[in-house]
Amino acid sequence: MSEQAIFDVFIIGGGINGCGIARDATGRGYSVALAEMNDFASGTSSGSTKLIHGGLRYLEHYEFRLVREALMEREVLWAMAPHVIWPMRFVLPYHKGGPRPAWLIRLGLFLYDHIGGRQLLPATGTLDMTRDPAGAPLKRLFTKAFEYSDGWVNDARLVVLNARDAADRGAQIMARTRVVAAHRKDGRWAVETENMATGARATVRARMLVNATGPWVDQVLAGAIGKNDVHNVRLVQGSHIVVKKKFDDPRAYFFQNPDGRIMFAIPYEDDFTLIGTTDRDYTGNPADVRISDAEIDYLCSAASEYFADPVTRGDIVWTYSAVRPLYDDGASKAQEATRDYVLRLESQNGEAPLLNVFGGKLTTYRRLAESALEKIGEAIGVRGGKWTAGSHLPGGDFPATGYDAEVAKLKARYPFLAKPHARRLVRLYGTETGRLLGSAASEADLGRHFGADLYEIEVDWLIGQEWARRAEDVLWRRTKLGLKLSPAEAVELEGYMRDAANAAA
Numbered sequence: 001m002s003e004q005a006i007f008d009v010f011i012i013g014g015g016i017n018g019c020g021i022a023r024d025a026t027g028r029g030y031s032v033a034l035a036e037m038n039d040f041a042s043g044t045s046s047g048s049t050k051l052i053h054g055g056l057r058y059l060e061h062y063e064f065r066l067v068r069e070a071l072m073e074r075e076v077l078w079a080m081a082p083h084v085i086w087p088m089r090f091v092l093p094y095h096k097g098g099p100r101p102a103w104l105i106r107l108g109l110f111l112y113d114h115i116g117g118r119q120l121l122p123a124t125g126t127l128d129m130t131r132d133p134a135g136a137p138l139k140r141l142f143t144k145a146f147e148y149s150d151g152w153v154n155d156a157r158l159v160v161l162n163a164r165d166a167a168d169r170g171a172q173i174m175a176r177t178r179v180v181a182a183h184r185k186d187g188r189w190a191v192e193t194e195n196m197a198t199g200a201r202a203t204v205r206a207r208m209l210v211n212a213t214g215p216w217v218d219q220v221l222a223g224a225i226g227k228n229d230v231h232n233v234r235l236v237q238g239s240h241i242v243v244k245k246k247f248d249d250p251r252a253y254f255f256q257n258p259d260g261r262i263m264f265a266i267p268y269e270d271d272f273t274l275i276g277t278t279d280r281d282y283t284g285n286p287a288d289v290r291i292s293d294a295e296i297d298y299l300c301s302a303a304s305e306y307f308a309d310p311v312t313r314g315d316i317v318w319t320y321s322a323v324r325p326l327y328d329d330g331a332s333k334a335q336e337a338t339r340d341y342v343l344r345l346e347s348q349n350g351e352a353p354l355l356n357v358f359g360g361k362l363t364t365y366r367r368l369a370e371s372a373l374e375k376i377g378e379a380i381g382v383r384g385g386k387w388t389a390g391s392h393l394p395g396g397d398f399p400a401t402g403y404d405a406e407v408a409k410l411k412a413r414y415p416f417l418a419k420p421h422a423r424r425l426v427r428l429y430g431t432e433t434g435r436l437l438g439s440a441a442s443e444a445d446l447g448r449h450f451g452a453d454l455y456e457i458e459v460d461w462l463i464g465q466e467w468a469r470r471a472e473d474v475l476w477r478r479t480k481l482g483l484k485l486s487p488a489e490a491v492e493l494e495g496y497m498r499d500a501a502n503a504a505a
C-alpha cells in the first residue's frame with residue numbers, strides 16, 4: 001500500500017460494528033479502510049446467541065430506548081438480508097411459583113408487541129402445553145406457555161456480508177492485518193499495520209480513526225493509541241453448548257432459570273440444539289476465552305430443569321464462548337450491565353478525530369453505524385445521508401418471505417442439487433448462489449468433494465469473494481460445516497486452502 005493514500009476514515013476491527021460502519025460510510029461517499037487482525041467475525045461477532053431481538057429481559061432493567069430500537073430493527077434487518085436473517089417464534093414456558101409472575105411476563109410481551117413497529121411478525125399468544133407440540137419434549141410441570149416473535153441471524157455471515165458490500169462499494173478491506181500503532185501527525189492519523197501472514201508493515205494515513213475493536217477497545221486505546229488510564233468496557237463471558245437435536249419443533253424455547261437468569265434452547269443447523277448463554281465477568285485476553293467446566297454444568301443442569309430428557313455432557317457436540325464488550329456503567333452483576341452502546345468522539349484542539357465504540361449488539365449494529373456516521377460527519381464533514389434501511393446485503397435482494405421460492409428457483413436451474421444442499425446454499429448466499437455455481441451442470445462440475453455437501457466450487461468462492469484462508473474460516477464462520485466434517489476431512493480442507501493461499505501469494 002502506498003504511503004501517500006489518505007483515507008477519510010480508518011476503522012480498526014472487522015466485527016459487526018467495524019464492518020457495519022465501513023459499509024455505511026463507503027455508501028455515503030467517504031473513502032474507507034478497515035483492518036481486521038484475524039478473520040472477520042473471529043471475535044465476539046461469531047460467538048453470539050444469534051438473535052435479532054428486542055431483548056425481553058432488558059425491560060426488567062428499564063432499557064426502553066434500547067429495546068424499542070432493537071424491536072424496530074427486527075423487520076428492517078430481515079428485509080435487508082432474508083437469507084441470513086429470518087423470524088423465529090419463542091415459547092416461554094410458565095409455571096406457578098416460577099421466577100417471574102405471569103402478569104409481569106404478560107406486561108413485557110404487551111410492550112414487545114406494541115412499541116416495536118411490528119408489521120410482518122406475528123403477535124404474542126398463549127399456549128396450552130398439554131396439547132401444543134411445544135409441550136412434548138418438556139417436563140409435565142409446564143402446562144402453560146407464552147409465545148412471541150423475534151428473529152434469528154447467522155451472525156458470522158452478517159459480518160462478512162457487510163465487509164463484502166463495503167468492499168464492493170470501494171472500501172479497502174484488509175483481513176489478517178493488525179493495527180500495531182496509531183498516532184496523530186500533521187492533523188492526520190498515521191496508522192501502522194502489520195500483515196499477520198507475511199509480517200510486512202505499512203503506514204496508512206487517514207483523516208479520522210474509528211476504534212471498533214469490541215472487547216479489545218481498551219487494549220487498543222492503551223496500546224496502539226497510547227492512552228493512559230483506560231477503563232471503558234466490562235468484559236462479560238458468555239458460553240454456549242451445541243447438543244444433538246433435543247426436539248423437532250421449529251420454535252425456540254426461552255427458559256427462566258431459578259437464579260433469575262434466562263437461557264435459550266434453539267433449533268440449530270437442522271440436526272442440533274443450541275443452548276445458552278452464561279454471564280460472568282472475564283479478565284483474560286478476549287482471544288483466549290473458552291467455556292469452563294462450571295459453565296457446561298450450569299447449562300446442562302439449567303436446561304434439564306425443563307427438558308423431560310435431561311441434557312448431559314455426553315450430548316455435547318460443540319461449544320463456543322465469547323466476550324461481551326459492555327460499556328461499564330458500574331452495575332454490580334454481570335447480567336445487569338447495560339447492553340446499550342456508547343460512541344465517544346475525541347477531537348479537541350483541531351487534532352485528528354478518534355471515535356471509540358463501546359458496547360452494542362448485533363441487532364442494533366445498523367443503527368449504531370448510523371449514529372457513528374453522525375459523529376464522523378461532525379468531525380470531518382457530512383457526506384451523503386442515511387441509506388442502509390431499505391438496502392440489501394449481497395444475496396439478500398429477494399422478498400423477506402421468499403426463501404422457499406429462491407430454493408425452488410435454484411433447484412429448477414440446478415436440478416442435480418439435493419434439496420438440503422440447495423437449501424443450505426440459499427441460506428448462506430441467497431441470490432448470489434447462481435454466481436457461485438455458475439455453469440455447473442452435474443455434481444462432477446462442483447469439483448473436489450471435502451465432506452458433507454462441501455465442494456471445491458464453494459470453497460473457491462469463499463477464498464475469492466469472502467477472504468477465507470483457513471479451514472476454520474470455512475467450517476466455523478462462513479458455514480457451520482465443522483459440525484458435519486470429520487477431523488480428517490478438516491485436515492484435507494486445510495491443506496487445500498494453504499495451497500490456494502500459497503498459489504495466490
Ligand SMILES: Cc1cc2nc3c(=O)[nH]c(=O)nc-3n(C[C@H](O)[C@H](O)[C@H](O)COP(=O)(O)OP(=O)(O)OC[C@H]3O[C@@H](n4cnc5c(N)ncnc54)[C@H](O)[C@@H]3O)c2cc1C
Nearest residue numbers: 013015016017037043044045049051179214238360362363
Ligand atoms: C455470549 C454472547 C451472546 C450474544 N448474543 C447476542 C444476540 O443474540 N443478539 C445480539 O444482537 N447480540 C448478541 N451479543 C452481542 C454481540 O455479539 C456483540 O455486541 C457484537 O458482536 C460486538 O461486535 P464488535 O464488532 O463490537 O466486536 P467484535 O466482533 O469482537 O469485533 C472486534 C474485532 O476487532 C479486531 N481487533 C482487535 N484488535 C485489533 C487490532 N489491533 N487490529 C485489527 N483488528 C483488531 C478483533 O479481531 C475483532 O474481530 C452477544 C454477545 C455474546 C458474547
